[in-house]
Amino acid sequence: MLNLARNELYRLFLSPLAWVILALSQALLAYLFLSHLDYFMQIQSQIAAIPGAPGVTEMIVAPLLGNAAIVLLLISPLITMRLLAEERRNESLPLLTSAPLTAAGVVMGKFLGSFAFLLILLFMVLLMPLSLLLGSHIDLMQLASGALGLLLLIASFMAIGLFLSSLTRQPAIAAVATFSLLFFLWIVDWAGQSGHDDAGWLGWLSLLKHFEPMLQGELYTADVAYYLIVTLTFLLFAIRKLDNERLTG
Amino acid sequence: MTKLLEANNLGKRFGQQTAVSxxxxxxxxxxxxxxxxxxxxGKSTTMKMLSGNLAPTNGQILINGVDLLEQPKQAKAHIGYLPETPPLYRELTVREFLVFCGRLNLLAxxxxxxxVDRVIERCGLGDVQHRLIGQLSKGFQQRVGIAQAIVHHPAVVILDEPTSGLDPIQIRDIRHLIRxxxxxxxxxxxxxxxxxxxxLCDRVQIIAHGQLLFSDSIDALSKQMHASSLQVQLANAPSVSExxxxxxxxxxxxxxxxTFRLHxxxxxxxxxxxxxxxxxxxxQLRQLVAEQHSLEDVFMKIVQREENSKDA
Incomplete structure (x- = not known):
């Protein structure tokens, strides 16, 4: 299983895709980071006098991580699409299914491999707010809470993408389907905000809704549980799908 | 003799359609x-079932005494499988790929x-071991496929149409490797x-329409194939009656x-x-060929015999 994850990560870095994704998302977020920083520098003198005014962490770190979540939403489908769909298209899946591995082992290996890749991305993003430590004081706990939120978000993105990738042999279809589903789960609470009282449960479904409190440094068990449930559910779906293929051909 | 692989009453249905029975x-x-x-x-379907990639609708498969359906993990460790399309990662080098396959099969x-060294030597991959699999010729890719199937030294190796799509020289090399x-x-x-x-084979089983029609040694098959006709070419031909x-x-x-055919x-x-x-x-005899039945003829013969025995 770990071998599979390692191989997955290694193969990812053999393709230019991984490097391009890392470089461009880093560049994009660096630009956002700098513009937030610039804005903060401008208004710093004005808000310094106001008691209880937002500090560096609220003004820079939280928006940065929020933007990072959107960038991740956009790139996750590109990472997950190849996991199983491409194996299927290259007909290399029998290599894994005829090895002494269970379907769960295959799915977990794939999941961990892609998860590790996004961890690298996340680490590089976090270096930016951490660099503020050189000249300022930031709320490390709030940063940690936001990072944990992103971590959980990544896990659920990967699980959803992996499942959709298991359904098809066309990576492009897997990518589009993953993006649509992620985007839908992202905006589903808009209906909840439009004033209907009975739409509250839609808000509960939203990936975004559970992420926002963590950005503000508020960590709720329910939010953590939500991401874990989403991740586990889609991983189980993927395992079931692979198993079913063996049974019905 | 110890039975390494034993499959009994294997059958597979896809919905209403019976693939093998x-x-x-x-x-x-x-x-x-x-x-x-x-x-x-139904060849590939059977191969998939024997390699644990497809669950049979009914029947039992024992690999080295381990039930493939009940203990798939243990049983699969004794199998090496090369599907019709070799499962390769084109972006890896030959060596990297084989190391990965070895690890998949719990070597470390x-x-x-x-x-890995051994399998590279056995399959004649020494010169290409650091090249990308995607850049190799189809014959070499097939070799890597076979290497992948035997790297963990399994008891049973299952090869599904290993020579399809190769040129004659590659076919000869692959057959040599299989032997x-x-x-x-x-x-x-x-x-x-x-x-x-x-x-290549000691024993042969013939399958058609998902059913086993013939299962015997290779000599018995040769007898089946021996036809009772001659093809002759005579430059100065006599009349048919002669x-x-x-x-x-x-x-x-x-x-x-x-040119005539004499039965x-x-x-x-x-x-x-x-x-x-x-x-x-x-x-002026130019050509004299003892005709052999083609595979199709043998099939027809065996199928007909099968049907006759059913009627009787």
Whole structure:
């Protein structure tokens, strides 16, 4: 299983895709980071006098991580699409299914491999707010809470993408389907905000809704549980799908 | 003899359609079993079931005494499988890929390195071991596929049409490699090419329409294949009646102006008489071929026999 994850990560870095994704998302977020920083520098003198005014962490770190979540939403489908769909298209899946591995082992290996890749991305993003430590004081706990939120978000993105990738042999279809589903789960609470009282449960479904409190440094068990449930559910779906293929051909 | 692989009453249905039914396969240590059938007969389905990639609707598979359906993990460790399309990661080098396959099959550390070195040497991949698989010719990719199947030294190696889509020289090389593999492993080889089975296998099973029609040694198959007709070309041909007058000839069929097919009774071969007559009468014999049944003929013969025995 770990071998599979390692191989997955290694193969990812053999393709230019991984490097391009890392470089461009880093560049994009660096630009956002700098513009937030610039804005903060401008208004710093004005808000310094106001008691209880937002500090560096609220003004820079939280928006940065929020933007990072959107960038991740956009790139996750590109990472997950190849996991199983491409194996299927290259007909290399029998290599894994005829090895002494269970379907769960295959799915977990794939999941961990892609998860590790996004961890690298996340680490590089976090270096930016951490660099503020050189000249300022930031709320490390709030940063940690936001990072944990992103971590959980990544896990659920990967699980959803992996499942959709298991359904098809066309990576492009897997990518589009993953993006649509992620985007839908992202905006589903808009209906909840439009004033209907009975739409509250839609808000509960939203990936975004559970992420926002963590950005503000508020960590709720329910939010953590939500991401874990989403991740586990889609991983189980993927395992079931692979198993079913063996049974019905 | 110990049975390394034993499949009993294997059957697979896809919805209403029966792909294969009631297949029994036995493989002993050191044996090469040819699994022969026309395209669409259910060969690949059977191979997939034997390798644990497809669950049979009914029946039982024992690999080295371990039930494949109940303990798939343990059983699969004894199998090496090469599907019709070799499962390769084109972006890896040959060596990286084989190391990965070894790890997949639970090898690690020094044994892994030794196993990979050995398999690279056995499959003749030494010169290309640091090249990307995607850049290799199809023949070499097939070799990597075979190497992948034997890297963990399994008891049973299952090869599904290993020579399809290769050029004649590559086919020869791959057959050579398969024979080499057979020295150390028991092999099941599926193919639709009859000479391949004759060259490589000890025993043959013939499948058509998802049913096992024939299961015997290769010699028994050769007997089945022996036809009772000669094809002759005579530059100065006599009349058809002169040819049919030769003792043993049952009928004469004219294929072209000077080419004939002579059917004879199996126990009364007229070849010698034909040759001496040709010399004596100056018929100018150009060609004399003892016709062999093609695979299709053998199938037809076996299928017909099957149906006759059902009627009886």
């Amino acid at each position: 009631d297949i029994n396969i036995h493989l002993s240590r050191g044996e090469v079993l040819g699994f022969l059938g026309p395209n669409g007969a 550390g020094k044994p892994l390195r030794i196993a 080499e593999v057979a020295n150390e492993h028991s092999v099941i080889l599926s193919t639709h090419i009859l000479p391949e089975v004759q060259m 040819l049919s007058a030769i003792a043993g000839v049952v009928s004469v069929q004219t294929i072209a102006d000077s 004879y009774q199996p126990d009364n071969d007229p070849t010698e008489r034909l040759v001496s007559l040709a010399v004596a009468n100056g018929w």
